[in-house]
Amino acid sequence: MAKQWQGVISEYIDRLDIDKNTPIITLGEGGTPLVHAPALAKLVGAQDVWLKVEGMNPTGSFKDRGMTMAVTKAVAHGAKAVICASTGNTSASAAAYAAKAGIKSVVLIPEGKITLGKLAQAIAHKAVILQVRGNFDDCLVLARDLSENYAVHLVNSVNPDRLEGQKTASFEVFDYLGFAPDYHVMPVGNAGNYSAYFKGYKELQRDGFISTLPKQLGFQAAGSAPFVAGHPIANPETIATAIRIGNPASWDLAINAREESNGEFDSVTDEEILSMHRYLSNEIGVFVEPSSATGAAGLLKFAKAGKVPSDAKIVITVTGHGLKDVGWALKDENGEEVKPTSCSKDASEVADLLGLEKN
Ligand code: F0G
Helix, strand or coil: CCCCCCCHHHHCHHHCCCCCCCCCCCCCCCCCCEEECHHHHHHHCCCEEEEEEHHHCCCCECHHHHHHHHHHHHHHCCCCEEEEECCCHHHHHHHHHHHHHCCEEEEEEECCCCCHHHHHHHHHCCCEEEEECCCHHHHHHHHHHHHHHCCCEECCCCCHHHHHHHCHHHHHHHHHHCCCCCEEEEECCCCHHHHHHHHHHHHHHHCCCCCCCCEEEEEEEHHHCHHHHCCCCCCCCCCCHHHCCCCCCCHHHHHHHHHHHCCEEEEECHHHHHHHHHHHHHHHCCCECHHHHHHHHHHHHHHHCCCCCCCCEEEEEECEEHHHCHHHCCECCCCCECCCCCCCCCHHHHHHHHCCCCC
């Protein structure tokens, strides 16, 4: 019988900071595909490009890797409720894992700024949802405040259990390829994921599996790019709502990761994000939410600037599933709504419509 993937805690228990007897709360997260993308490699002039498709996690984003650890540990510590601030994916994940654990979840979201798909997930998993009149950064301040003063456990990535779980993505990349890529590219919001990948690669290096760390390239949306500005942004704006964050929680960890990995932060415009979002689904067959295309969009920007070596092996993490934010996919490149053509049930009429030749 085929072995089913057991979730990141069971699969990597020896490399995670967790007591082996702790009851694990899992939905089978991790083990996501690394999709080889030769067409994208050609587009950016690199030797090889793979997409780490994190939308294949149980709730459709990479957050599940960290959430299994955070909720497992919260329950082990006796928590009866978890809380998070979120641009949508963390809340979907927290709500699902809390439902599995049989505890309450409270999610704080910026009013009007999360996608319907993500809101539906939080509702489906019966989270208590509060829309805060403010942005994500305000939500996080509020979540931290409540968790410090009331009986509710914080599961944002400022909780180290989250990064501990998310580092398993680096292990999977190495386990699959048998080497570490020259570059690892991803979108950056709070920079928790960027910091978690670095943690994973550092441990692989410490344990003698790899000698050189991948250069980590982190990309932000131009209207929401505090790492590029070098300071927090008061009013971040971008269509990439998942990464609409002005004051990243993992600032110091991320700066250290960039320095030690010899990496870079840069930004891309909303137009570049949407164009890459379309390219990935049209040409590669991978449907991601717009925010998740930010890394690949950044790599293309680097390629145009002559910054991608022709012998480079590159992994790009695409962080969340396209079904979470379908609005952009339903429009063409001119912003017009795409409507399927209506047709009769007659084969010859339909063949005419399709321009099919008779055999
Ligand atoms: N991509 C997606 C789809 C995300 O949802 C997020 C973060 C990121 C990238 C950036 O990751 O914050 O670790 O740098 N979403 C958070 C949330 C903030 O609440 O769902 P990061």
